[in-house]
Amino acid sequence: MRVLHVITGLNAGGAEQWLWTLVGNSRHDNEVLALSEPGVLAEALCRTGVRVSCAGMRGNRDVLAAVGLVGRIRARRPDVVHTHLFRAQLYGALAARLAGVRTVVSTEHSLNRTRIEGRPTTRPGVRLLYRVGAACTDRTVAVSRPVADLLADGWTRADRTVVVPLGIDRQTFVFDPAARRRVRDRLGVPPDVPLVGGVGRLVPGKRFEVLLDAVAHLPGAHVVVAGAGPERDRLLRRAAHLGIAHRVHLPGEVAEPAPLLCAMDAFASPSAEETFGMAVLEALASGLPAVYVRCPALEGGPPVPGAVHVGPGTDELTAALRAALLRGPWARRPPPGLDRFDPAVAARTIDDLYDELVRGGGRGHGVRTGRGTRSNR
The missing domain is CATH 3.40.50.2000 (Glycogen Phosphorylase B;)
Incomplete structure (x- = not known):
């Protein structure tokens, strides 16, 4: 199965690190498309053999680059488009639908009660634009239960949300x-x-x-x-x-x-x-x-x-x-209790989600809450 991940950029950050984790543990064929600057994680992904490209979008209002996304996605013929971060969730999901992609997934990394990626959630148009992207998305993956609760408060449909907590490779x-x-x-x-x-x-x-x-x-x-x-x-x-x-x-x-x-x-x-x-x-x-x-x-x-x-x-x-x-000095050993954040489980949960949605023609039949993580590098 071909999965195209669309993300705003690839500078070092939690969402970008999580994407690195996901593609490093996935059983599917993954490619990454950054809307703007590639960043330090683009080099890291390339070193692991992941294909990375950049759409060259100069900002939220770069309509020409946004329109060009449709052709970029259509040329790759993915089975699934998976979007990450607000700009990619909007432009990536819309472009995926226009390109004829039947299955679109989004991961919500940054929605808090008062802000989303630095923008006040009360700013005019923010919630509306989010809903536009969500309407083009088959499932939204919340990285924690508090995020899922926020999403259910008028951001997207609760029956299209699945919780997959992140985690770490302790080694x-x-x-x-x-x-x-x-x-x-x-x-x-x-x-x-x-x-x-x-x-x-x-x-x-x-x-x-x-x-x-x-x-x-x-x-x-x-x-x-x-x-x-x-x-x-x-x-x-x-x-x-x-x-x-x-x-x-x-x-x-x-x-x-x-x-x-x-x-x-x-x-x-x-x-x-x-x-x-x-x-x-x-x-x-x-x-x-x-x-x-x-x-x-x-x-x-x-x-x-x-x-x-x-x-x-x-x-x-x-x-x-x-x-x-x-x-101090501390023993510098990881404490008990971190083993519940297992890196292999997150990728398997997401891969299973892709499989179910593709088999169901894009909507699937509901997915259980999973427990997931961050990756082996």
């Missing part, structure tokens, strides 16, 4: 002392200096300025945040204002976060709106204490040792990080 994140030394040498952080870290796009919703405020109250501690985005300069200015510029490291986006996690002594995710919380699970798999404001993957499940939930304020984050650093 990818096994602690590596040599990687710790290499990364710290590259950052200029001495071996005995506490290093707090975060991973994510440098956008307002990730609230990394709160992490900088917390580290300013942890004397001697350094902080590293891996990611790219429009908030980079503002974060650097804030670090200078706090007097900690020499303790702040922003290395840019990374395709493989595991070595950076090895260099850390504690992990923080100050974002108050997350659809899953992949970065928190990755940190835990690396044996780190992980302090977070929101991680739907852990909500409603058994407690995971090392996972520390805090409120959105700076004081709580500071106190939790101080306690984590004082308890």
Whole structure:
């Protein structure tokens, strides 16, 4: 079976990493079409033998490139088109239908209660455009139960939604002392200096300025945040204002976060709106204490040792990080409880979904909630 994945771009991020996971574990023939910039993950996908192309779309209003999607999709003759992220969910699903594709699937990675990919959900037209894309889609895959609940609140039909939680390949994140030394040498952080870290796009919703405020109250501690985005300069200015510029490291986006996690002594995710919380699970798999404001993957499940939930304020984050650093050094072994996020199950659940929809001519007969993950690289 030929599956064409259409995604907005392939810079390092949760949705893009998940796509890498999915195609790396799928039993079907997968190809990836990025609407805009290929990004660092395009190179990683190509190295694994996955075909990757770019539509060259310059923005949401690039109508010419959007129209060209129809021909690009028709030329590939896929059995299934699977879209990821808002722009691709709209243009990719519409183009797939116009190209005669009978089965269209979408994964919802970024819908929160107040925002979707940085856009307020109350902005005029956002919900309407989402519904247009959803009307062209046979199934929407929600990455967590909270996302499915939001989708049911007027975004798409509940009977066309299936929950497939993400997860991690724990072996990818096994602690590596040599990687710790290499990364710290590259950052200029001495071996005995506490290093707090975060991973994510440098956008307002990730609230990394709160992490900088917390580290300013942890004397001697350094902080590293891996990611790219429009908030980079503002974060650097804030670090200078706090007097900690020499303790702040922003290395840019990374395709493989595991070595950076090895260099850390504690992990923080100050974002108050997350659809899953992949970065928190990755940190835990690396044996780190992980302090977070929101991680739907852990909500409603058994407690995971090392996972520390805090409120959105700076004081709580500071106190939790101080306690984590004082308890170190940690054994750097993944805690029990992460085995329920099995990378093979997610791909099998999605592949089964493709099979059922194709056999049913595009609509299928309902799919059970599955449990899935992130990949073997």
